[in-house]
Amino acid sequence: MKTQAILLASRPQGTPTPEQFQFETRETPALTTGQVLLKTRYVSVDPYMRGRMSAAKSYVAPFEVGQPIAGGVVAEVIESQSDSLPVGSTVVGNLAWQEFNVADAQTLNSVPVDKAPASYFLGLLGMPGLTAYFGLLDICQPKAGETVLVSGAAGAVGLIVGQLAKIKGCRVVGTAGTDEKVSHLKALGFDEAINYKTTPDIAKALAAAAPNGVDCYFDNVGGAITDAVYDLLNKHARIALCGQISTYNATETPTGPRPEGKLLKTSTKLQGFIVSDYLSRWPEGIAKLTEWYAAGQLKGEETVTEGFDHIPAAFLGLFKGDNTGKAVVKVA
């Protein structure tokens, strides 16, 4: 069977551009025992993929130039040589940006599409949900009445962090880059939300939004917002360092005020993490998130782009702040 594939054409210097992506028609291999043929339904685009486009050593292996880009995909089994995944099953897996993929059934997880929309298994009930869950609940361990600050709050992970913090009884403050996102955060239950792009003095605005200081900081963006948060930390604050999207496209080492003195004075714990650090606890996390979703305490939020051809644009949009909640591409 023929399939469209999206290859990494070249490695970006700085912000990626459409030139980094190359469409190609490929032939899918014949199925062998234990394999399934998959029709892509939803493709996930995520900031961490920027790191994989570089050759530099990071926490996941780089993409190869001339090979398909890969990531989280929800797909339907349309041909099966696996007893565990019959035709018609919906699965999630790490798959190539192709309309069709052949994969070993054992590398895929079946998803219960009767419980939530299929795309949610790339967001609220997938990697971003688990990232929010472990980063906030395991690293920050917020207590009722504490103030939780989330940067990139309208992003896939940030929106879930804020909702989880509200479930835990915290005051929740978020930063985002448009007034629309700010309204959305407030509608979702955030106590305060700040448009960092239009606020002239972000440090002052954050201080006003967190009058009792910051106990937990879930950082998705880094840079100037994070600098300002460091000045608001309470004694024994906890920081979950999840992402630094403001610096991912930097071509030189970003510099700024040194945070160590502030972390020292407040006995703050700062923990970098990636969701795979918690692999053994994923079933626990998925079960809890699904429970809160079913109870109506957690909402899934998405920005859906339509069409396989628009995957690169949806990915590039992450760095322009185009998405609210999880950015996914509906392919079929």
Place this chain on the structure above:
Amino acid sequence: MKTQAILLASRPQGTPTPEQFQFETRETPALTTGQVLLKTRYVSVDPYMRGRMSAAKSYVAPFEVGQPIAGGVVAEVIESQSDSLPVGSTVVGNLAWQEFNVADAQTLNSVPVDKAPASYFLGLLGMPGLTAYFGLLDICQPKAGETVLVSGAAGAVGLIVGQLAKIKGCRVVGTAGTDEKVSHLKALGFDEAINYKTTPDIAKALAAAAPNGVDCYFDNVGGAITDAVYDLLNKHARIALCGQISTYNATETPTGPRPEGKLLKTSTKLQGFIVSDYLSRWPEGIAKLTEWYAAGQLKGEETVTEGFDHIPAAFLGLFKGDNTGKAVVKVA
């Protein structure tokens, strides 16, 4: 009784100078019930006191201008209205820089001078020892075979950290500021020691000294050495942020390369702390340190300045790197 006292004459801008100190003769108050009159034997000078000389909010209250500076003191009871502390007892407490002090017995701890030299209760078996103990063993939790890097390794805390790391079976690398200190570190069992002042490329030297990367970093100094260590962190590294002496005298916010991206990629935990965070566990720490000292596994190391009049000079010497091990002043 009359006593000499050393007052804070003015708050320093940048590096403190002798002008910040003022000698004055004061009268000690008469004893009331439960109090003792103390003759100062040893005075501790410590980098954290620089913070207390500023008015800025920090983890301990600022010293008052025109009032005596205070800190760790070992003293002998020469007059007593307390049943628990008879004349002749040796105690440690937080006391003014005076030749004589009056204090409530309940604010003092008796020290067993039969077990170790009296001054050691300001160093190995006092606050610096406990700082090393909790920072290394609780925050970093080094495992046998791991690499532990210590900056300011020849200082009061650093020397103990290195020895504790050797007890735990680690490879230990230290940085210090003179060749004499480097030799001393090696004699104490450090696997590698680097003179950061004479090494042209500190990053390269640290990389060579830690060929398997850094698992634990105990940071006393901050600045350029710390920047270089961030590039050597192994996955799941742990950093105990104990001091930042390289920046304590800075008059503007120190800047440098942002560490967050590196901490994120390696899932590193960085924890700022002060020894009082562990107050409830001090008895455990003192007991363990005393046990290792008695067994000959830990050595106390001091730089002793003689004479009450030289307390300011001994304090100022901390910022010039004059001391190896704990800096104390022998008063009587």
